[in-house]
Amino acid sequence: LVPTVLGETAPSADNAVCVMCGPPVMIKYSLPVLQDLGFSEDNVFTTLEMRMKCGIGKCGRCNIGPVYVCKDGPVFTAAQLSGLPAEF
16 A cells, blocks of 8 residues: 555655645545655645546535635645545
């Protein structure tokens, strides 16, 4: 699993960013590992496009709290995600 591999390989957070794309469960469990490795929340980027349906903000399927993934994303930093409900 990705979080396990991250923990085992322990990439350096110095002068680095992380870009993740994958299922929400992978993102959920990888974010704390990256934080433990010293990655800044502003240097961790992920996509939440799996939540999109209409793509124009009309159906409401992609909203997480006040954010619409299709209009405000689909790429978010870990800092942006930390202010959202845990339903992503």
